[in-house]
Amino acid sequence: MVVVIVLAALAAVSLVAAAHWYLWRRLVRDTTSPGGLARRLGTVAAVVLPLLSVGAVVSGRSGMPFWAQQVLAWPGFLWLAVLLYLLLALLVGEVIRPLLRRLLERRDASAEAEVPAEAVVRTPVGTGPGTGPGTGPGTGISDGSPDLPEPSGPAPAPTPAPSRRLFVSRVVGGAAATAALATVGYGTYGVLRGPRVKRVTVPLAKLPRAAHGFRIAVVSDIHLGPILGRAHTQRIVDTINSTQPDLIAVVGDLVDGSVENLGPAAEPLAGLKARHGSFFVTGNHEYFSGADAWVDHVRELGLRPLENERVEIPGFDLAGVNDVAGESEGAGPDFAKALDDRDRARASVLLAHQPVVIDDAVRYGVDLQLSGHTHGGQLWPGNLLAGLANPTVAGLERYGDTQLYVSRGAGAWGPPVRVGAPSDITLVELASRQA
Template sequence: MVVLYVLIALLVLGVLVTANWYLWRRLFRDTTARPGPVRRAGAAVIAGGWVLAVGALVAERAGAPFWLQQVLAWPGFLWLALSIYLLLAVVAGEIVRPLVLRVLARRKQAAADGRQEQPEPEPEAEPVHEPGPGPKSAPVPQPSRRLFVSRVVAGVGAAAAVGTVGYGTYGVLRGPRVKRVTVPLAKLPREAHGYRIAVVSDIHLGPILGRSFTQKVVDTINSTRPDIVAVVGDLVDGSVRDLGPAAAPLTRLEAPSYFVTGNHEYFSGAEQWVEEVRRLGLRPLENARTELPWFDLAGVNDVAGESEGHGPDFGRALGDRDTARACVLLAHQPVQIHDAVRHGVDLQLSGHTHGGQLWPGSLIAEAANPTVAGLERYGDTQLYVSRGAGAWGPPTRVGAPSDITVIELASTRA
């Protein structure tokens, strides 16, 4: 097993080294005529970016001093996002490059053919110029066609990558937008028609997203005037000591609020955070259920809690309930839907996927989750997956905008 892990690590390292060498080659070596400071600076930027990125990841996981996490997080995590789109841009450039070269070659050939067709002018006597006393100016060498194309493709690709990451970061920092979804439930009584649940997941408070971001989330939730709030995991990336002040605005949630753990809570001290959110006025549902006036609301721990002996227990949360009543389940990961189906849940509310967060990450998310975002039906159970309010790692989203979803329950008897 150890040998397998070593081989996988070496394979990943080889892929990263190759990808970054290719990035350096296209952005710096191929855009310069000869070795020099530009190539050395490019190598330093790429290597330094990865040092910061690895440092940010290690500092967060190792519980380094919070000030150090903050210093490393912004440049390190943004480099992760930027390197993805720089690589995609230079790969796309491989398609554009030969086309541009071909167009330029045809234009040059057409110009040469045009000169050959023109009649030669009568030779004229060239004026005689006396040499001046000053030094003669040497002709300025023009870059080759291939070098010119490399510079244009690299410049456009770099600009596109920076623009993409910049816009995606702005989208996260401005705060999540409200998404509204109507979900019909056959067992919901007519009196509960229009009942609203504000679903928020994956806020990921940490060294980048802090107290002001939490306040934006709270203000957005309160503006929708929900009946209850469901916080479905991955609230934090860090300890209560470091992030307690960042989470404090949750006390201003105006509707009754419920919380279940996500996998990142178990990286951050789940027991402490369960107590902290309880202190902030939220009710944790740890494999538990509460009977609301018109339906049951249940919650299960995240599967990551199994390593600590606190994994999901569907039997405890749902085993003795009245199955004639509608049941809404809070479960962080969409993969828990299969247990929900077996226990007769009507609607499961989840997060975890971020909708892929950084395209084409959605392709990986689709391979690992039954539903990446939105509403789908599994037998008699419906699953809604939020793309989440924040972001993990890079504070950037591309192709997966953040959201807070207002689920409006509809009675089929209305």
């Protein structure tokens, strides 16, 4: 096992080193002069930025002081997002580069063809001024032309234009950098602005008419940490309360850190308001951050943790299971404990962080599972990778008689950036077919 971990670490380091060498080559070596200040600064950045990213990733798990985690997080995690989109843009540039060079070659060839072959008019010997008889030096007779001094040395050489290869490298590199920075900038704004409300209606066959229109505010993947703090939590609480839900479901990955460091950031959750209360289930990141301590803390804030248990809500049963990551601590999901002895004539809603447990939900006759975890991919084309590991990446889908809704989440893990997967808080409205 240790050998596998070491080999995986070496492969990851090699991949990161290769990516940064490629960036240095295209953005620094190919666009700057040898020995120049720009090349020296670019070379330093190509070494320092990946080190900051590694520091940001490992600082939380290494017990580093929280202030140091905050210092490393912003530049380190943002660089990871910029790195991704720089690489994608430069790979597109590899296709454009030869086309642009060929276009310039044709333009230059056309320009040269338009220049006359003989651009200098020659004067026949003996017919120019000062060549007639009786003129010239030593004759005492002037031809009326001013005496000009002979040039005393070679004429200054014109400043050479950048080579075609250098020009193309600068155009492609500049365009790639602009596209990457603009993409990451907009994606960061989307996260810091806060999630938007998404509304989804879910019909349930067993839901009684009296519960028609019951509204559940679903929020997942808030990811409080070194970057997203108390202000982020307050934005989410204000947004949820503005929807006036009947019930609030926090479906995991609330934090990336300990209660000691992030307890104050979570305090606004005490302001959540819903007629039938607020409920919480663990996500995988809680088990990286001290799940027991966080379960106790959210209970103190007024949320009810559902640890493999069920409660009766007017019109349906609400159940919650621990995240599968809890299995390493002997606290994984227990569907039998949460769902075995219930009345199956009643509609049921299950809170489970990861969509992958949908097979268990189907087996236990759950009508609707509410999940998160995927972030909708967070950074395109991450949605393609997320689709390989999850049955549903985002939205509502049906599996047999069970429906699965997956939220994109209200925060972000790692880079505080979302591209192609905007954050959301979902207001799920249950509909009775008897209404």
